Amino acid sequence: MxxxxxxxxxxxxxxxxxxxxxxxxxxxxxxxxxxxxxxxxxxxxxxxxxxxxxxxxxxxxxxxxxxxxxxxxxxxxxxxxxxxxxxxxxxxxxxxxxxxxxxxxxxxxxxxxxxxxxxxxxxxxxxxxxxxxxxxxxxxxxxxxxxxxxxxxxxxxxxxxxxxxxxxxxxxREQTARAAQARVMERNRIAREMHDVLAHRISLVAMQAGVLDHRGDLRAEENQVLVRGIAEGSRQALEELRDVLGVLRADPGHPEPPQPSLDRIPDLVADARASGLDVTLTTAVTGSPSDVVGRTCYRVVQEGLTNAAKHAPGSHVHITLEGTAGDRLGVGVRNSPAATRTARPPASGFGLLGLNERVGLAGGSLSHHPEPDGGYVLTAQLPWPNPAHGKGT
Structure with missing residues (x-):
């Protein structure tokens, strides 16, 4: 030897x-x-x-x-x-x-x-x-x-x-590598949370500000509604940002506040309507999916509304939810072509990239593409295992 x-x-x-x-x-x-x-x-x-x-x-x-x-x-x-x-x-x-x-x-x-x-x-x-x-x-x-x-x-x-x-x-060396990987994962997590929280609110505020800039025929009451919407949206964006930073700075043993899930989608649609976005919601979901599936579904809808507000102001947005336990949960967000022409906001593509990662981690698939008429479609298929089968295995 x-x-x-x-x-x-x-x-x-x-x-x-x-x-x-x-x-x-x-x-x-x-x-x-x-x-x-x-x-x-x-x-x-x-x-x-x-x-x-x-x-x-x-x-x-x-x-x-x-x-x-x-x-x-x-x-x-x-x-x-x-x-x-x-x-x-x-x-x-x-x-x-x-x-x-x-x-x-x-x-x-x-x-x-x-x-x-x-x-x-x-x-x-x-x-x-x-x-x-x-x-x-x-x-x-x-x-x-x-x-x-x-x-x-x-x-x-x-x-x-x-x-x-x-x-x-x-x-x-392995510990150092794990620590570096943990830092990268934490940075990615912070980036995803910041995007999810801020992009939606800021897009709605930008849409309302664009209406004020391009519509000179609005009445005083309509102007006040838009200004109040901008102020309210900005305040909510700051509050949500404060909540995210509070979670990121919390102690490891400190429980995180509950994340939005499938049951919060109607509230999300209501906020979008209050900001001036034309949104309809069609739901055909029987049962309650797991927290991971519900939260991922919420983020898909949120990203679809954010992109519609940024890239297709004045369009009609149609959201569909359908699925049953033991099968799959499908979510689709389709917006019609933009009704008004405004300055196109910068697009990083990180939103859809992070969303694709979220859906993949949940075991689902994501697709998005423009339509021939100028609209855009965002769909996701998420697994929804039957809880009874999971307990029996």
Whole structure:
């Protein structure tokens, strides 16, 4: 398994690892000197000078074990067999190469260490009991096995820590993406609500103001009615805008006020008539649809009236509602050609785009197109499942 997962070591970490490796070799070096003296063997200058120098060279080579792991490990493992003081450096090299968790590299270093250790007896001829050849093989193999086990455990821990870190970073990225998506959805929601609330009222106000501008033959009473309608429409637009902003700024746990549904369509038609729009409503709906379907139907009618007031002033608008539970709810808004020519208001197209998204989320379909005579038709088909069937499933 792979494994270049070793973190970069700082100066302090490097120092204490090398110090620990040197400390492990000191008892071995001292015990070897005591055994040699007890058997009357002169230690000589190599034991006092050469052995420590080799150990120092091995410890120094370990500084490059991250860059050249296999070469440093083999070199230290072989060199340590001629230095009792370098046994700690050899074990650290074995542990370091084992942390990489690459079996071939581990096997090469262990073989080099155990094989080279067999020649160390000629350097320090400590007397051994007869038949102790197996001990000369078992002791290096045992120490190498311990170093490999510790190094493999450290490597496994590094893999686990890296995995946990990557999972945490991935979760943080996903959280950031979800937050960004939530902000986009909230902006879209604000845009839809602002359009639904303001476009209808402002369109009616603009229609009334257009009548005042183009009709010079109106009586004083008619002018007053139109002015009052403009003032009332503006006031209602401000109140509805305040309600929307209040909902958007409310606490997450604060319940939202009830949204208009199918039963509010007659009020919507009455407001349009009071503003001077010629509207007729034909209803053939039996039952009460769900809140989502009813609210979507209300928005379809509202958008149709808004577009008629903006683009076809003075036209006749005919609204039809029909449907039964267990089938579909159909809504249609048709306006005749404009009766008067006024300055065409700017059209963004966002109203129908947002309405199409609303209808799609409700599981329905929306269509809109001009007619040959210059009128315009907006229709929607919304699913209306039977509540009794929904409870039985």
């Amino acid at each position: 792979n494994t270049d997962l070793a973190p970069r070591l700082g100066w302090w970490q490097q120092t204490w690892r090398l110090t620990a490796a040197a400390a492990v070799g000191v008892p071995v070096w001292l015990s070897t000197g005591v055994l040699l003296r007890s058997q009357g063997v002169e230690t000589g200058s190599w034991f006092l000078v050469g052995d420590p120098l080799v150990a120092l060279g091995c410890l120094t080579a370990l500084l490059w074990r991250r860059r050249l792991p296999l070469l440093v490990a083999v070199t230290v493992a072989v060199a340590s067999t001629v230095s009792a003081l370098a046994i700690g450096a050899a074990l650290l090299a074995l542990g370091s190469i084992s942390a990489r968790r690459r079996p071939v590299e581990i096997g090469v270093v262990v073989l080099a260490y155990v094989t080279a250790s067999q020649f160390a007896a000629r350097l320090y001829p400590v007397e051994s009991p007869p038949g102790s050849l197996w001990l000369q093989l078992a002791f290096p193999a045992l120490t190498a096995g311990i170093a490999v086990a510790v190094g493999a455990a450290v490597g496994a821990r590094r893999v686990e820590v890296r995995s946990l870190r990557e999972r945490a970073e991935s979760a943080e």
